[in-house]
Amino acid sequence: MNLEDYKGIYVFIEQREGVIQNVALELLGQARKLADELNDKVYAMFLGHNIADQAQSLIARGADEVIVVDAPELTEYTTEPYTQAICQIIEDRKPESMLIGATTLGRDLGPRVSARVETGLTADCTKIEVGANKELLMTRPAFGGNLMATIVCKNHRPQMGTVRPGVLFAMDADENRTGEVVNYEVKFNTAKFKVKLIETVKEDTDLIDITEAKILVSGGRGIGNEEGFKAMDGLAQTLEAEVSASRAMVDAGYIGHERQVGQTGKTVRPDLYFAFGISGAIQHVAGMEESDLIIAVNKDKDAPIFQVADLGIVGDAKQIIKKLTERLEK
Amino acid sequence: MKIVVCIKQVPDTTEIKIDPKTGTLIRDGVPSIMNPDDKSGLEMALQLKDEKGAHVTVITMGPPQADLILREAYAMGVDRAIHLTDRKFAGADTLATSHALAGALRKIDFDLLITGRQAIDGDTAQVGPQIAEHLDLPQVSYLEDLKFDGEKTFTMKRHIEEGYQMLEVEAPCVVTVLSSANNPRYMNVGGIVDAYQKEVEVWGFNEIEVDEKNLGLKGSPTSVHKAFARGLKPAGELYEVETDEAVGIIIKKLKEKFILN
Known part of the structure; x- marks a missing residue:
């Protein structure tokens, strides 16, 4: 492998039902910064079906070139068609690096691609920087968030990384930016399509994305029970906030996994994060410590959340919670 | 039906603490456990055994002390246990690990390969899909539930952010299971005694089918450039006062930060 042949930062643009996901825009924003530093270009890989009309918007968000792969096989995500498309682009274009959102989709696609092209993949990066030899330094939590590790991929390309939603920042749309949109055709080996999607079922979760909330009212063991959560709901309504929780509360069934903050849940950085009755295990802290303002209430004065x-x-x-809600309602 | 489950021994990361003075990890006294996602994967296999009479094999790659989780798996009810261990495997990243496991799995006949979605020491969720790729098998990750039609076809429920997907796959295939899929059974008492009588097969490089250049440190495309404890930020204000006063302090803070008018 001649490393000199590999150029460009490639970003996988995740869309669901034709809607470009925020994490893709966050990755584009980060790729733009890295490309400017490396004097390189940003390529958006936009896969799906009947999506081409949105390609231009990706240029405004930082892409220099949008590679559109429009095919009926890519209408809904399954592993193999998407892997084939990405691997064909890698073979053809030889990317220096590739970023993918660490969603349930990206964490299914990323490792499959990395194994097919035999390269390194760093999971759930929280920071990506340029190193002394222009290599990417990808930093991620390990040991349940107890330790941070900076990972490099020295002799293999592309250098791949996944990044969780809400960790990086998208750039504001700049309609003056110029770039190219190209249509790219993939030759599929349909004999390898062995997983059949029967249906996608949306569950009634209000489709709330806690990573988008400006204020989060979050509860842990100290909230106790259903009644405690009801009280949190009341406070959240008064503050126009969303309710979230630590893992213990999700495991106990008081609240859905989509509202879990932390290492195995979501990473959030709201303007205000209330931690009620949350002790602050490192796994939880890893998911919320970047919040602008953190207010914690706990019985134990030695709780690590403080x-x-x-x-x-x-x-x-x-x-x-009770008193605060009363005072705010006045 | 033949099922293989990949399991891993991990430090219980919820028990790791950071020394507040030095900022380093305190690893002493941290128990080693069977990785939670893997354990639910194993439970899923054992349920298929209960219902359909499947033969269940567990395999782990790790140092000699990983024998413990294989004994635990015996006590939970598996039929065969394989311990993959060799100095040639040491220093492996996810890709090199997946090559070693795939090398062993080429030697075992199975209809269904189960791994946990991810291990709590690394949280990468990569090894399962990477094994699937090396073996050229279809994969379904983030599995919540699975039904087998008794012939060839699995119906799978895969967790996604907005709900779930129902998928259909034929054997042989690879799945990665979430710990929320089920509640793993306890070891049974007779099983614990028997577990130490049973044979754990120990396999090294010579027993498996893999190219040596893909293994261990030299088969690993990624390496750790540096590792460090996350910095502690300076402590904020802390008050131990009556409820009314505390609420007053919170409201004052919200006004100060322009969250309230």
Whole structure:
């Protein structure tokens, strides 16, 4: 492998039912910064069916070239057709690096592609920088968020990484940016399409994305039970906030997984994060410590959550929620 | 039906603490456990065994002490246990790990290969799909449930952000299972005693079918450039006061930050 032959930062543009996902725009924003530093270009890989009319919008978000692969086989995601399309682009274009959103889709696609082209993949990066030899330094949490590790992929290309939604920043749309949209045709080996999608079922989760919320009212063990969550709901409504929770509360069934904050849930950075009755295990903290303002309430004055809180209150979370809601409603 | 389950021994990361003075990990006394997603994968296999009479093999790659989780798997009810261990495997990243496991799996006949979605020490979720690729088998990741028609076809429920997908795949195939899929059974008492009588097959490089250049440190495209404990930010204000006063302090803070008018 001659590393000199590999150029460009390629971003996988995840869309669902034709809607470009925020994480794709966040990756484009990051790729733009890296490309400017490396004097390189950003390529958006836009896969799907009947999606081409949105390609131009990706240029405004940082792409220099949008590679559109429009095929009926790519209407809904399954592993093999998407892997074949991405691998054909890699073979053809020889990307220096490739970024994918660490969603349930990206974390299915990424490893399959990396194994097919035999290259390194760094999962769930929280930071991507340019190293001394122009290689990418990808930093990610390990040991349940207890340790940070910076990973390099020295002798293989592309250098692949996945990044969780909400970690990086999209750039504002700049309609003055110019770039190219090209249609790219993939030759599929349909004999390898062995997984059949029967249906996609949306569950009634209000389709809330806690990573988009400006204010989160989050609860842990100290909230106790259903009644405690009801009180949190009340406070959230008063503040026009969303409710989220630590893993313990999700495991106990009080709240759905889509509202879990932390290492195995979502990474959030709202303007305000309330941590009620959350002790602050490192797995939880890893998912919320970048919030602008953190207010924590916990009975235990030694709870680790107070180490990341801007304002800590030692006290009964349930009492404080109740009183705070009353005062705010006035 | 023949099922193979890949399991991994991991430190219980919820028990790891950081020394607040030095910022380093305190690893002493941290228990080793069977990775939770893997354990649910194993439970799924054992349920298929209960219902359909499947033969279940577990395999792990790891140092000698990983024998413990194979004994645990015996006590839960598996039929065969294989311990993959060799110095040639050491220092492997996910890709090199997947090559070693695929090399062993080429030697075993199966209809269904189950792995956990991810291990709690690395959280990468890569090894399952990478094994599937090396073996040229279809994969379904983030599995919540699975039904077998008794012939050839699996109906799978895959978790996604907005709900789930129903998928159909024929054997042989690879799935990666979420710990939320089920509640793994406990070891049974007779099983615990028997577990130590049973044979764990120990396989090294010579027992498997893989190109040596894909293994261990030299088969790993990624390497750790540096590792460090996350920095602790300076502590904020902390108050231990009556509820009314505490609420007042919170409201004052929200006004200060222009969240409230």
